[in-house]
Structure formats: C-alpha cells, structure tokens
C-alpha cells in the first residue's frame with residue numbers, strides 16, 4: 001500500500017473507513033482498520049471484491065476472515081502505519097492548535113502595547129518630529145492588526161480541521177463501543193468478556209488487596225427454551241430485555257455485566273465480603289423472579305421468569321478459564337438443584 005499520501009487524503013480515507021466498520025459491527029482493531037482503509041482507498045480491487053463477498057454473505061466480517069484478507073493482500077508494514085496514523089493526526093493537530101493560540105495571544109498583546117504607545121505619543125506635545133513618529137507607530141499598528149486578522153483566520157481554518165479530527169476520534173470510540181456491546185441488552189458482549197476476563201484475573205492477582213474479593217457471577221434464565229417454544233422468539237427477546245433492565249438497576253461502577261451467550265450473563269466485580277456478594281446476587285435473583293409475562297390475547301398464559309446463579313470467588317494467580325469453569329459448574333449445580341437459586345463454587 002502506498003503510505004506516501006497526504007495527511008488530507010489519509011483523513012478522507014479514515015473518514016470513510018470508520019462508518020464502514022460501524023455499519024458492519026466490526027471492532028476497531030488495527031487489522032480491520034487496515035482492510036477498510038485500503039477498501040475505501042480502492043488501491044487493491046481484489047481486496048475490495050473479497051470483502052464485498054464476505055459482507056454480502058454474512059453482513060459482517062469475522063476477526064478470522066479479516067485476518068485472512070489482511071494476510072492475503074496487505075503486510076505488517078501496513079499495520080504499523082495504521083496503528084500510528086490516528087494518533088499522529090490527533091497529536092499534530094493538537095500541537096498546531098496550541099501554537100497558533102500562543103501566536104494569537106502574542107500578536108494581541110503586541111497590538112495592545114502599540115496602541116498604548118500611540119496614545120502616549122499623542123499626548124506628548126513637545127516631541128521632535130512628532131508627526132513622523134506618530135505615523136510610523138500608526139503603520140505598525142495597522143500591520144499588527146492585519147497580522148492578528150490573519151492569525152485569527154488561520155485559527156478558524158485550523159479549528160475546522162481540528163474538529164474533523166476530533167469527530168474522527170469520536171467516531172472511532174463509538175465504533176469501538178458498538179463493537180463491544182450486545183444490541184439487545186445493551187450489556188458488553190461475549191467478545192468483550194473474552195478480552196476482559198484475563199485482565200480481570202491478572203489485575204486482581206497483581207494488586208490483590210486484603211479484604212477485597214473479586215467475583216465472577218454467571219446466571220442463566222431458567223427454561224428459556226420452553227419459554228421460546230411456548231411464547232415465540234420475539235417474546236423471548238422481550239424477556240431478555242426485561243431481565244437486562246432489572247440487572248442494570250443493580251449495577252454500580254465497580255461491576256461489569258456481559259451477555260455471555262443466548263440467555264446466559266456474567267457479572268465481574270469487587271466486593272468486601274461473601275455476604276455482600278450473596279446479598280447482591282440474591283437481589284438480582286429476586287428482581288428477575290418478580291417478572292412475569294403473558295400472551296397478549298390470553299389472560300391465563302401468565303408465566304413467571306427466574307434465573308439460576310453460579311458464583312466463583314477469584315483466587316489470585318488463577319487463569320480466566322479456570323474461574324469461568326468454576327462459576328459454570330456452580331451454575332450447573334444451581335440448575336440441577338431446582339433452579340431460581342444461587343450456588344457458590346467450592347474454594348478448592
């Protein structure tokens with residue numbers, strides 16, 4: 001790929017590439033960035049054709065497929081280029097914006113001091129060649145005002161460019177957010193969970209604080225298949241949304257909630273005691289159990305909703321996979337012991 005392109009051209013390509021990633025719900029990874037940038041640049045028709053095919057079939061492009069396309073048509077150099085580009089744009093514009101503000105400030109104070117001098121001179125009746133000096137200062141003042149006008153105009157143009165870059169950055173953040181979010185529930189999605197869980201375990205291991213417990217709470221709506229079969233998939237989606245609302249109402253800043261699978265959710269976070277964890281999980285369990293739905297045209301069709309919970313307290317230096325396995329096992333026991341209940345994984 002030709003990297004010797006102007007900043008303006010790169011900005012144009014980025015501006016077109018980001019909405020593509022948003023549209024097809026692809027996370028902003030360097031690889032996705034690279035293939036879409038190349039796509040909108042149009043420099044590799046074979047890449048465009050392949051990406052068009054994948055999108056036509058799947059309405060998105062999976063990480064694996066994106067990597068495959070990248071490996072086939074692009075190189076590692078392209079990747080480095082993309083990783084650096086967005087930051088470079090923003091950094092450069094920020095710096096220039098600062099410089100011009102300083103220049104404008106200087107030119108303003110220069111004008112002010114010239115005006116002051118001019119006034120002072122005007123008040124001095126006994127100065128030799130008074131009119132010459134005054135004329136000279138007047139010219140300098142005019143030049144300074146012109147310089148200030150020029151700087152202001154330059155700043156306006158720069159502000160426009162700066163805002164465009166800012167918009168680009170925001171679009172990038174939004175597309176990242178969209179790529180991490182489950183659209184039905186608004187929770188983080190499985191992809192984000194897979195990214196986060198290892199970091200969650202690692203951070204706790206490195207900064208383990210006496211008296212702080214890190215926990216993974218897994219829960220799953222009971223008999224959801226039966227519900228879907230009896231009420232239809234659409235009503236099932238409605239239940240997922242209702243459950244999500246109840247869960248959201250209990251969330252705090254120290255907790256993260258994810259849609260782990262179809263009707264299965266995970267919460268990770270920190271508590272100070274097992275008692276607090278149990279109280280928290282039980283509140284959610286009861287909130288979900290307070291829900292009931294019925295068919296529009298059948299008053300006798302009322303069906304209660306419930307969920308089962310499996311908790312696993314993190315032991316330092318445990319891998320994410322082990323924590324998940326323990327919570328999953330506890331959830332399985334909650335299911336087999338009658339559902340609508342909470343089980344804690346044994347601390348072995």
Ligand SMILES: Nc1nc2c(ncn2[C@@H]2O[C@H](COP(=O)(O)OP(=O)(O)OP(=O)(O)O)[C@@H](O)[C@H]2O)c(=O)[nH]1
Pocket residue numbers: 220221222223224225226228232233234235236237240261262263335339
């Ligand atoms: N409506 C709806 N259903 C979904 C969605 N995702 C998964 N499901 C359904 O969720 C059901 C899950 O069924 P199972 O895994 O057998 O579990 P279950 O019926 O809840 O039974 P237990 O977990 O043992 O209580 C399946 O019928 C899936 O089709 C979704 O997004 N919307």
